[in-house]
Amino acid sequence: MLKPSKNGTLSGGIRTALCALALAGACAGGAIGGALTAGPLQAEAADKEDKPIILRVCNWEEYIDLGDWDEEETIELDSGDIIGENSMVEDFEEWYEETYGRQVKVEYSTFGTNEDLYNMLTLGDEYDLVCPSEYMIMKLMREGQTVPLSDHFFDPSDENNYYIKGVSPYIKRVFDEHEIEGEPWSRYAAGYMWGVTGIVYNPEIVTREEASTWKILDNPKFNRQVTIKDNVRDSYFAAVGALKADLLTSEAFRNDPDYAGKLENEMNDTSPEMIAKVQDYLQEVKDNVYSFETDSGKADMITGKVVANYQWSGDGVYSLDQAAEDDFDLAFAVPEESTNIYFDGWVMLKNGIRDDADKQHAAEAFINFNSRPDNVVRNMYYIGYTSVISGGDDPTVFEYADYNYSAEEDEETEEYDLGYFFDEEGKEGEYVIEASPDMLERQLYAAYPPDDVMRRSSIMTCFDEEQTAAINQMWINVRCYNIRKVPWWGWIIAAIVAAATCYLAWIRIREARKKS
């Protein structure tokens, strides 16, 4: 077994510390905001002769079942009851030892944003398995930081290969079709959760039509009552959608034989003209929206401060659930122009795995264990996002969707076909949920968007360095106060203050000289 050298880890640690300090120093005097958050959640180590495999996993915060459910939370499905007693990580360690006869110790830590993770890796942190979003996976792949999944991982005859047996055919196709540097995503990445972007809105104030366009962000009717995401990629996508709305919703464009390809090109347009237009548009949006938020949007919807909120579908489901608990109805709409389909997926990293076959085996087993249908349900319940796993032959995941979203018996229902996601050969048409009409605009619509939404979904690709720099600069320009906007009286006040300061300083210096 090859171990990472002690020295390497140590110097990496010091480097991390130093750079974290540089950051802290940079904010001298002020409060430091959300710094890199990494809380190792170490499982207990047992003394055994056989050294346990150390698996270092880094995942989003609150993105895996931590167990400790109440008895009432048990999910009763036809295939059996599901309850999370221990954390998924502990269960994995136990399962691995039972199944493969080797001890594994998972060192679990978390990150807050894709950029945080990337910065942590740049600073020398070592992880074996990480779970960033698709564009960060693409970036890591392009930089050659990732280890390909083994052939064995894709062998459906091994009963423990839950991922390949259970991954949704739809997701599998996306992962196979999208390439970076000539290699498909699926060779390096295994999906975990996915979703689309959309608008959570209050149906009493906003109509579904008004919420079904990115233009809601600069709709003066909802002046200071809509929130947008505080990150450049999501805002860019929405702005492009709004700016190109006429083209994207035109019949001719929609009926184009290469609609999917063209849509992806349009939505990933980073020409200088487009970036300039987006900057102007976002500046308008900034003066119209309530705020750029990262996670306060959900609470503000419920307290009624805002009436619509740009949201990822997974968080959308969570908002809707939370609001429903307070008897407050919210709904979810996906803009007509286009929606950003996103994935979070597992990739193994070269600087962690380092040709260690045992480690790689454990890492792949970790992915598989989290893809086992009952564990998928546990994670989905705990996080609120939708898993990429449909379950294959195993009906558990569909049963869970049905359990969540099908209507009560005495209600009026509508059929909602989830074939695109669940369909297996020979079972077409079996995956239909009888849902109440309300559900079709709410949680079900967000968790498993219908066919027409999926048709207008587009990947947002990983831009190259030049494009990224241009877009980031655009974002900073949007958020900064331009000095040309300072009014004339602002300059006069500034001049008076500056003059007064100089005068006081001069007096002080003169007095000090006199006295000495």
Place this chain on the structure above:
Amino acid sequence: MQFSRKNLGIPYFIFLLFFVVAPLIVLVFYAFTNGQGQFTLENLTGFFTDANTLGTLFYSLAVAFVTTAVCLLLAYPIAYILAMSEIKTKSVIVMVFVLPMWINFSLRITALKEVLTLLEGNLARYPFLNAVVGITYDFLPFMILPIFTTLSKLDGSLREAAMDLGADKVQTFLQVTLPLSVPGIVSGVSMVFLPAMTNYVVLDMLYNSTYIMGSLIGSYFSAYNWHGGSMIALILLAIICLFTLLTSDGEETGERGGALL
């Protein structure tokens, strides 16, 4: 080796080395290099030629200036009344003003958010006002305490002497009390002004989406531009140094003034 008192300073020295000197070296290194690790002044010139970064500096200074002024106007009368009053429970009242500092910062701002929403209707319409109110709320104790301390240490006989010599209350205040409390004002101002320039968490939480210096630095780092971010941090540090130099000079004269009287 014999143990001497000097050795007690070693932990602090090590602390300084690791937590002040080392980060500063890293900061300077990044500020004057580009992506390839070559020496460059581009980051420096870039800051002073970009209308957006300069605008951010202006905006931060404006927020900090207004906040400090409001803090001073609020804190001085409070400190004055407290220091001059004869009540025995003085320290308890001072405690009441400091009490909010014992409550978690984000909790306080969240509460403030609700109060402001109640007063303003829609919070997002008054971003500058919110920033000033939020930071004032956060830093007011830092202004009250030093002024209160200076005023209560003030020798009462000086004021009595002024009154005896025919000065009325206003003259006594303007010509005796106020000049003698300058050191307290100066340390209060420096404790409020500098953090107010960088405390972007308050702005974030109160939905002011315009960047100030702190958030600008953060945005450079999350855009992987460590060099530009370090340069802005360094410029901020230079401003702080300049400010401290000016105020520490003032403190000295203030003390001397007191001694002369």
